[in-house]
Amino acid sequence: MHPLKKSRPLRRIVLASAVTASGLVMLLALKPHTAPAIAVAPAPAASSSSGAGSGTGSSGSTATGTKTVTGETAQTRWGPVQVKITVKNGKITDVTAVQSPSDNPRDQEINSYALPELRREVLAAQSSSIDTVSGATYTSDGYRQSLQSALDSAGL
Amino acid sequence: MTTVYERRTALPVAPAPRRSPAGAVLGLLWAGAAAAVALWWAETGSVVGAAGWLTGVGRIAGLLCGYACAVLVGLMARVPLLERRVGSDRVARWHAMAGRYTICLLVVHVVFILLGYAAQDRASIVHETVTVVLDYPDMLKATFGAVILFAVGITSARAARRRLSYEFWYYVHLLTYVAVFLAFFHQLSLGNEFNGNAAATDAWYALYLGVAALVLWYRILAPVRLNLRHRLRVESVHKEAPGVYSVVVRGRHVDELGAEAGQFFRWRFFGEGMGWTSTPYSLSAPPRRDLLRITVKALGDHSAAVPLLRPGARVWAEGPYGSLTAERRTAQRSLLIAAGVGITPLRALFETLPGDVTLLYRARTAQDLALGAELEAIAQWRGAKVLYALNGPQGQRPSLGPASLREAVPDLAGHDVYICGPHAFAQELYGALRAAGVPDRRIHHESFEL
Numbered sequence: 339m340h341p342l343k344k345s346r347p348l349r350r351i352v353l354a355s356a357v358t359a360s361g362l363v364m365l366l367a368l369k370p371h372t373a374p375a376i377a378v379a380p381a382p383a384a385s386s387s388s389g390a391g392s393g394t395g396s397s398g399s400t401a402t403g404t405k406t407v408t409g410e411t412a413q414t415r416w417g418p419v420q421v422k423i424t425v426k427n428g429k430i431t432d433v434t435a436v437q438s439p440s441d442n443p444r445d446q447e448i449n450s451y452a453l454p455e456l457r458r459e460v461l462a463a464q465s466s467s468i469d470t471v472s473g474a475t476y477t478s479d480g481y482r483q484s485l486q487s488a489l490d491s492a493g494l
Numbered sequence: 495m496t497t498v499y500e501r502r503t504a505l506p507v508a509p510a511p512r513r514s515p516a517g518a519v520l521g522l523l524w525a526g527a528a529a530a531v532a533l534w535w536a537e538t539g540s541v542v543g544a545a546g547w548l549t550g551v552g553r554i555a556g557l558l559c560g561y562a563c564a565v566l567v568g569l570m571a572r573v574p575l576l577e578r579r580v581g582s583d584r585v586a587r588w589h590a591m592a593g594r595y596t597i598c599l600l601v602v603h604v605v606f607i608l609l610g611y612a613a614q615d616r617a618s619i620v621h622e623t624v625t626v627v628l629d630y631p632d633m634l635k636a637t638f639g640a641v642i643l644f645a646v647g648i649t650s651a652r653a654a655r656r657r658l659s660y661e662f663w664y665y666v667h668l669l670t671y672v673a674v675f676l677a678f679f680h681q682l683s684l685g686n687e688f689n690g691n692a693a694a695t696d697a698w699y700a701l702y703l704g705v706a707a708l709v710l711w712y713r714i715l716a717p718v719r720l721n722l723r724h725r726l727r728v729e730s731v732h733k734e735a736p737g738v739y740s741v742v743v744r745g746r747h748v749d750e751l752g753a754e755a756g757q758f759f760r761w762r763f764f765g766e767g768m769g770w771t772s773t774p775y776s777l778s779a780p781p782r783r784d785l786l787r788i789t790v791k792a793l794g795d796h797s798a799a800v801p802l803l804r805p806g807a808r809v810w811a812e813g814p815y816g817s818l819t820a821e822r823r824t825a826q827r828s829l830l831i832a833a834g835v836g837i838t839p840l841r842a843l844f845e846t847l848p849g850d851v852t853l854l855y856r857a858r859t860a861q862d863l864a865l866g867a868e869l870e871a872i873a874q875w876r877g878a879k880v881l882y883a884l885n886g887p888q889g890q891r892p893s894l895g896p897a898s899l900r901e902a903v904p905d906l907a908g909h910d911v912y913i914c915g916p917h918a919f920a921q922e923l924y925g926a927l928r929a930a931g932v933p934d935r936r937i938h939h940e941s942f943e944l
Contacts, residue, residue, distance in 0.1 A: 340934045341941050342913075343585065354595065365531065366550045370540040415690040421555035444684065445627035447615055472542040473549070473614035 355379060403427060409488030412480035416442055419480030423460075423488045430494070433460045433485065438477060448474045456481050465489070497546055509523060514817075518581045520588075523565055526701075530561040533694055536688045549610030551688060552603050555848070560601040560681045560698075563643075563674045566592055571717075572710040578757070581817035582774075583940045590650075597647035600640060632680035639677030642669050657822045664771050671709075678702060691717065717812040718859075724748060725808040729785065734864035738835055739801045740778060743809050748761070748784050751814060754821075755780045755842035759813030761788070763896025765803050772812065773797065776839035776914075778865065780846050786811075789864060791835040818912060818940045823938065825910050831923055834862070834923050839940075840866050840914050845872050852903055856883040856894070856915065861872045894923060896930035907931040913939045 339345075404426045411420040424432040435453050439445040440458030452474035459468035466486040470478040534554050541550050576585045582901045600840070612622035627637050646653055649666045681698065682688045688695045716837065724745035732740045741763075753759070760772040778789035790800045819837055826849040830840040833856040844853050853873070857863050873880045881902055883892040892898075900906050911927055913920045920939055927937055 340924070340937065341584065342921050342937065342939055344921070355598075358598075362551050362554055365535070365554065366541050366547055369538060369550075371542060372540065372544075442631050442683075443625065447625070451615060470542075473545055475539055 369494045371418060376422075404431070407490065407492040408463035409484035409486070409491070412438065414476040414480040416445055416476050419477060421481060421484045421488060423492065425484065425492050425494065428494065430460060430464055430489075433457045435481070438484055448477060452477050460485060505908050507917075514580060515575060516584060518579060519576070526565070527561055529556060530557045530570070533557060533687045535695075537691065543613075545610050548606050548613055552605075552607030552610050555603040555606060556685070557687065559596055559603050560677075561701070562592055562596040562599060563677065564701050566596060567670065567674060568708055572704065572815070573708055574712070577815040578817055579941065582758075582815045584817075593647070593650065599642065600643055604640060630680070631683045633684070635676040636680035639673040639675070642673035642676070642755040646670050646673065668878065688930040717810075720751070720812065721810055724751065724811075726786075726811055728765075728803050728805055728807040728809060730805055731803050733801070734789060735862050738864040739792060739793050740787055740804060741800060743786045743788070743811070744784055745786070745809075746784060748781055748786055751781065751790045753777060753781045753786070753814035754819045755846040756819040756839045757814040757816040757838070759786075759788075759811040759815070762810040762884045763800070763803055764808040764810070766799060768799050772810070774815070776816070777814075777841070778838040780842050783889055789835065789838045790842070816940060817939060818914070819843075822912075822938045823847070823849070823910050825908055826850060827905065827909045828852070829906070829909040829911045831911060831913045831915070832856065835864065835917045836913075836915035836919075837864055837869075838914070840912060841869065842876065843912060844869065845876075851876070851878045852881065852909075853878065854881045854883060856892070856904070856919070858885050860875075860884060874882060885895035894926055899926055900930050907933070910936050910938065917941055 351493060365488075404424060406422055406424050408422045409420060411418045419435065419438045419439070420437040422434050422436050423430050435449075438449050440449065452471040455471045456468065456478060458467070464491060466482050468478075468482060468485075531554060534557055538553075541547055565668075566589060569585050569592070576582075577857065608619060608623055608626065611617075611626065612619045615622060617625075627633050646666055646669060649658060655663060682695055688698060691754050724747060726743050726745035726748075729742040729744040730740075736742050755777065758774045758776040760774050762768070762772045763771070775788040775790055777786060781785045788795050792798045792800055816839075820843070826847060828843075828847050828851050830844055830851065830853045832840045832853070837855060840853065844851060853869065855863060855869070858868075860882075869880050872878065883894060885891055903909065904925075907930065909932065913923050913934055915923075920941060924937060924939070928934070
């Protein structure tokens with residue numbers, strides 16, 4: 339456009355806003371909107387049910403038939419995730435995160451809501467097929483991986 | 495046989511104008527914006543729930559805002575390709591437009607990220623804001639940066655600009671460098687797209703360091719080098735018309751500056767009443783071996799002190815800038831239209847522009863015609879024509895409509911037209927010229943109206 343042509347600022351503002359807003363909505367709309375239910379790859383070389391494999395999960399058991407198994411550490415983009423499960427009579431009775439990303443306050447904030455949510459899901463599902471917690475995609479993925487390796491170790 | 499003769503005597507072929515790199519530069523800038531969005535796309539898996547949407551909008555806006563900050567600073571780095579080939583005025587308009595857009599993106603980024611995080615954490619927006627600002631890494635710095643950018647945006651808005659002095663606006667604007675520096679770090683430490691993505695991080699560093707290098711070189715080192723080398727001083731000051739003064743500046747090897755007729759420098763004079771800000775003034779004559787001349791209307795601030803300049807006063811100049819030169823020519827014939835002190839660059843072009851040249855000079859009265867005697871001399875020397883458009887005896891304005899222009903300048907549509915004068919005048923002339931059949935690409939003008 340020639341710089342001397344009468345410009346119409348209002349028209350330009352409306353146009354720019356409309357294009358930007360619709361561009362943003364379109365980009366976001368094109369992305370999937372469900373939490374990805376990622377298939378968990380089987381843990382490599384399932385280790386013996388109770389022995390601690392070299393560098394992999396470890397487990398211990400008590401006389402009452404309750405046993406705790408620690409899963410492998412899953413490396414995520416924001417840091418390592420590792421879970422420990424408590425199994426009683428073939429049932430998962432508790433899950434705790436031994437490690438989770440905590441380098442910055444944002445991670446801690448995410449952990450504070452994501453970890454309890456993930457724990458609740460595991461206890462309900464009794465398996466590693468759990469939904470991703472929104473806003474905690476990477477932590478959820480790592481959680482699932484570590485959980486699966488713990489389940490494998492526990493022979494569940 | 496005769497055809498050979500006819501060909502040789504035919505009008506010389508119209509000069510091929512040097513293509514402006516404006517399109518290529520704009521294409522590159524948009525490609526960069528597309529790359530920033532592509533980075534978000536590649537690094538985003540799914541967008542889940544309200545929090546996902548809100549954070550998504552905030553992230554895209556943030557990436558674009560970070561990119562735009564680098565572009566804004568880069569556009570104003572006084573890169574010769576931009577200043578001389580694209581044109582200082584055009585680049586300044588891009589900068590202003592992109593600046594407004596960047597402030598909007600910044601608002602969207604801040605608001606949507608906070609809303610998204612608050613929704614995710616099921617916290618109140620106030621609590622979330624406090625946490626983000628105080629506890630997140632580099633966020634305190636980034637918050638200061640954002641506040642400065644808002645201040646720059648507000649002082650540059652048209653309504654505020656009219657009420658503020660140039661100096662105040664300028665110093666606030668300089669803080670942009672601080673703001674961009676402060677806001678840089680949170681982009682890498684908190685940006686979802688950069689964490690663990692070495693290639694993206696390197697590219698972001700390259701973008702910012704590249705722009706910083708351009709600023710350091712072209713805004714600081716190149717002017718220092720120019721002024722150390724050429725050592726400019728005021729030679730003399732002449733009165734040309736009521737309130738209009740010419741300043742002749744002497745320096746060593748001034749001809750090696752590469753300045754062309756139609757270009758300008760940004761000047762700082764060291765004398766009484768002179769501020770620290772620089773002012774753009776066009777050369778009013780082609781550069782001689784060791785002399786430059788500008789012609790200035792004493793309007794206010796800085797320019798009011800110009801008539802008081804003493805011979806020998808030190809001068810600091812940056813340039814040459816501007817693209818209103820012979821390079822823009824597309825035809826053999828040119829028409830130069832000047833209003834008031836707008837005569838300055840056109841006076842220089844009137845002497846040097848090849849081909850047939852006509853000058854149309856608009857002023858209120860004959861006394862207001864600056865540089866009149868030398869215009870007549872040049873016209874006589876090169877066989878060019880000067881037309882004057884003065885007010886009538888009762889102060890009525892002369893007609894500069896399409897009909898009178900066509901009558902005054904035969905074959906008007908076959909001319910390149912260079913216009914220099916107040917913006918309203920230039921717009922009026924533009925309308926008349928278009929109505930008289932002159933195509934857009936032949937109307938050349940430099941306007942600093944944003």
